[in-house]
Amino acid sequence: MALSIVQKCPNILEASAVTANGFSREVTKKLTQDVKNHLEGDLVFSILDKEGILKGFAIFQVWNKNILYLHGIQLLEDIRGQGIAKECILLAKGKTGANFIALRTQSPIMWASVQKLCNNWTPSPRKETDDEIRDVIRIVEAKTSTTFPVHRSRYGDGLYGKKPVHSDSLIQGWWDDLCKMERGDAVLCIGSLN
Numbered sequence: 457m458a459l460s461i462v463q464k465c466p467n468i469l470e471a472s473a474v475t476a477n478g479f480s481r482e483v484t485k486k487l488t489q490d491v492k493n494h495l496e497g498d499l500v501f502s503i504l505d506k507e508g509i510l511k512g513f514a515i516f517q518v519w520n521k522n523i524l525y526l527h528g529i530q531l532l533e534d535i536r537g538q539g540i541a542k543e544c545i546l547l548a549k550g551k552t553g554a555n556f557i558a559l560r561t562q563s564p565i566m567w568a569s570v571q572k573l574c575n576n577w578t579p580s581p582r583k584e585t586d587d588e589i590r591d592v593i594r595i596v597e598a599k600t601s602t603t604f605p606v607h608r609s610r611y612g613d614g615l616y617g618k619k620p621v622h623s624d625s626l627i628q629g630w631w632d633d634l635c636k637m638e639r640g641d642a643v644l645c646i647g648s649l650n
Contacts, residue, residue, distance in 0.1 A: 458506045459535065461543060463551075466502045468492050470510040471530070478530040480617030494528045499551060501544050503531065511535050514544035516552075519599055523592060524554035524649070526570070541569050549649055556589075557649055558596040560607070560642040562615050564622035564631040567645055574647030579605040581630035592646055602644045606634055610642035 466474075472488040481487065497515035505511050512531035516524055529541055545557065557574065561567055571577040578585040578593075585593070593604045602610065614637040622628040635641045 457535065459511060459540065460504050460506075461501050461540075461547060462504060463499065464502050465495055465500045466510050466513045468495065471495065471513055474510060474512055474530045474532055477532055479615050497527045499548055501547065503535070503540055503544070512540060514541070514548070516548045518552050518554060520595055522553070522555045523595060524548055524552055524557045525596070525599070526557060526559040529566075541566075542573060545570065545573055545649075555649060556592050556646065558592070558600075558644065558646045560600060560602060560610065560644055562611070562635060562637045562642060563620040564627055564635075565620045567631070567643065568622060568624075568627065570645065571647065573650055575650055577645070577647035579634065579643065579645065581627060588648060589646055592648075593644075596644065596646055600644065602642065604644045604646075607642045607644065608636075609640045611640035613640045614638050615640075 468488065468491060472483050472491045475491050476483045476487060494515055498518050499516040501514045502510055503512035512535060514529040515527040517527050519525055529544060531540055557570060559570060576586040576589050578589055597604055619637055622631060635643045
């Protein structure tokens with residue numbers, strides 16, 4: 457499928473439909489308002505098919521000139537697993553010159569996707585947090601009002617209608633211990649971009 461990534465804010469109703477698909481939920485007024493609030497990032501990309509139909513979008517903020525905060529990314533199911541999230545992140549890095557990336561998530565799949573683009577990625581079940589990341593953690597904690605590595609009950613409940621499950625049982629077990637989705641926990645992930 458031919459896709460293009462363009463720097464523009466998507467239509468709110470189309471973005472709400474994509475978001476509902478991504479979270480396995482119905483479109484509601486609350487979800488639409490949340491999408492509208494998120495779309496106010498510094499850098500917003502729309503992912504379009506060759507007919508111009510919205511297939512996904514990515515929202516970034518830039519902090520301290522070198523931290524790229526992935527405020528949200530949603531992709532329709534039929535384009536997931538094709539490296540689109542990676543392309544959006546690398547495009548944002550190229551436009552901003554950011555050295556670090558941060559995000560909050562309930563999904564170990566999202567955690568793993570961004571981890572592939574980083575040298576030092578935290579939290580991780582395999583290593584301790586590097587000193588290089590500690591200053592960035594403090595900045596991101598302050599900007600997001602989040603405690604590293606987990607903000608308990610950040611979302612109030614699970615964002616996903618269907619729990620995202622990682623194919624690696626070791627990672628999934630670690631994630632389940634770290635993040636209680638049904639409680640609304642959010643994992644704050646931070647890394648230095650390759």
